Amino acid sequence: MQLIDLQAQYQRIKPDVDARIQAVLDHGRYVMGPEVEALEARLAEYVGVQHCIALSSGTDALLVAMMALDIGPGDEVITTPFTFIATGEMIGLLGATPVFVDIDADTYNIDADLIEAAITDRTKAIVPVSLFGQIPDMDAINAIGERHGVPVIEDAAQSFGATYKGKRSGGLSSLSATSFFPAKPLGCYGDGGAAFTTDAALAERMRELRNHGQSAPYYHPRLGINGRLDTIQAAVLLAKMEVFDDEVARRAEVGARYNDLLGDLVKTPKLAAECTSVYAQYTIEVDDRDAVRAALNEAGIPNAVYYPVPLNRQPPLYSDVAIPISERAAERVLSLPMHPYLEIADQERVAEALRNALKK
Known part of the structure; x- marks a missing residue:
C-alpha cells in the first residue's frame, strides 16, 4: 500500500502519456512549446476563467x-498559519509581512470571521488556502x-477540481x-x-x-523570474486531464468510504455546506499521534503529518500571535493513504489497523 499511488494512475494512462511525451521529443520545443498553450486553454475552460498562466511550480504561481x-x-x-510554508514564504521573500489568522476547527481552512479584524491600512492582499482539498x-x-x-x-494548490x-x-x-506537484490531485511528473x-x-x-519580465524579445519592462512550465510537463498534464473528472x-467515493469506516473512531474531515473536496489528503485527528503512527507503521500502513509546525512558529516567519486552533490541529492531525485507485480492501485494512492502534 502507498500513501499516494502514482504508478497505478500511470498504468491507466500510459499509452497517452508516452505518446504525448514522444511528440514533444519529436518537435523539440521543450520550453513554451505548443502543449503549454493547449494546456492553458484547457485549464482556463475547466476552471471557468478567461486566463491561465502555466508556471514552473505552485510556489512560483503564488x-x-x-x-x-x-x-x-x-x-x-x-x-x-496552517499550511505548507510556500504560502508564507512567498510573502516573506517579497519583503512583505504575513499576518496570520487562525483556522476553522472543522475544515482547517482560514476562519473568515477573523479576517476583517486583521485588516490594516497596509493590507495588500488576502491569501486563503484551500487546504486538504476543500475550499x-x-x-x-x-x-x-x-x-x-x-x-x-x-x-488552490491542494484543491484543483473541488x-x-x-x-x-x-x-x-x-x-x-x-500546484501540479506530482502528489497533487492533478500532478505532473516534476514541478509545475x-x-x-x-x-x-x-x-x-x-x-x-514568468519570463524574466519580458514583453517582447529581449525587452524587459519589469523584473521577473524564470517561471516557465516545461513542455513535457504540459504534455503529461494534458494526458491526465482526460481522466481527471473520473x-x-x-x-469523493474514497473519502466518503473512509468517513463511514472511521467516523466512530476519530475526528474525520467535515465538508462545509455546498462544498466538495478532492481530498488532496485524507486527514483525521488522534490524541496520541506518535503512538498511533508507530502502530500504523508496524502494521505497514503509510501515513504522514501535514503540518506539524504552523507557519508563524517557523523561524523565518515567526509571529507570536494567538492561533490556538491551528496549534491544536498541528499536534493532532494525521493523514492516511488517499488516491483515486485505493481499493476497498485497503481502506478496510487501514481502518482495522487504526482501530487496533487506538486500543494500545
Whole structure:
C-alpha cells in the first residue's frame, strides 16, 4: 500500500502519456512549446476563467500572482498559519509581512470571521488556502476584500477540481494559484503550477513576470523570474486531464468510504455546506499521534503529518500571535493513504489497523 499511488494512475494512462511525451521529443520545443498553450486553454475552460498562466511550480504561481499586485516591503498579506510554508514564504521573500489568522476547527481552512479584524491600512492582499482539498468560505472572504479594496488570491494548490457553490477552485477570486506537484490531485511528473485570473491586465503582467519580465524579445519592462512550465510537463498534464473528472469522482467515493469506516473512531474531515473536496489528503485527528503512527507503521500502513509546525512558529516567519486552533490541529492531525485507485480492501485494512492502534 502507498500513501499516494502514482504508478497505478500511470498504468491507466500510459499509452497517452508516452505518446504525448514522444511528440514533444519529436518537435523539440521543450520550453513554451505548443502543449503549454493547449494546456492553458484547457485549464482556463475547466476552471471557468478567461486566463491561465502555466508556471514552473505552485510556489512560483503564488510568487508571480503577488508580484503582479506589486506586493513588497511595508505591505501586509493576511493568510493562514496552517499550511505548507510556500504560502508564507512567498510573502516573506517579497519583503512583505504575513499576518496570520487562525483556522476553522472543522475544515482547517482560514476562519473568515477573523479576517476583517486583521485588516490594516497596509493590507495588500488576502491569501486563503484551500487546504486538504476543500475550499474556504470564498463568498465571505471576497466580500471582506471588496469592502476594503483588498484583492483575494486563492491558494488552490491542494484543491484543483473541488467546487464551492457549484464553481471550481481557481475561479473564485480575482487571482488564484495552484500546484501540479506530482502528489497533487492533478500532478505532473516534476514541478509545475498555474495562475488563474479574469483580469486581462493581470494576466499579461503574469505572463511577462514568468519570463524574466519580458514583453517582447529581449525587452524587459519589469523584473521577473524564470517561471516557465516545461513542455513535457504540459504534455503529461494534458494526458491526465482526460481522466481527471473520473479521478475526482473516485476521490469523493474514497473519502466518503473512509468517513463511514472511521467516523466512530476519530475526528474525520467535515465538508462545509455546498462544498466538495478532492481530498488532496485524507486527514483525521488522534490524541496520541506518535503512538498511533508507530502502530500504523508496524502494521505497514503509510501515513504522514501535514503540518506539524504552523507557519508563524517557523523561524523565518515567526509571529507570536494567538492561533490556538491551528496549534491544536498541528499536534493532532494525521493523514492516511488517499488516491483515486485505493481499493476497498485497503481502506478496510487501514481502518482495522487504526482501530487496533487506538486500543494500545
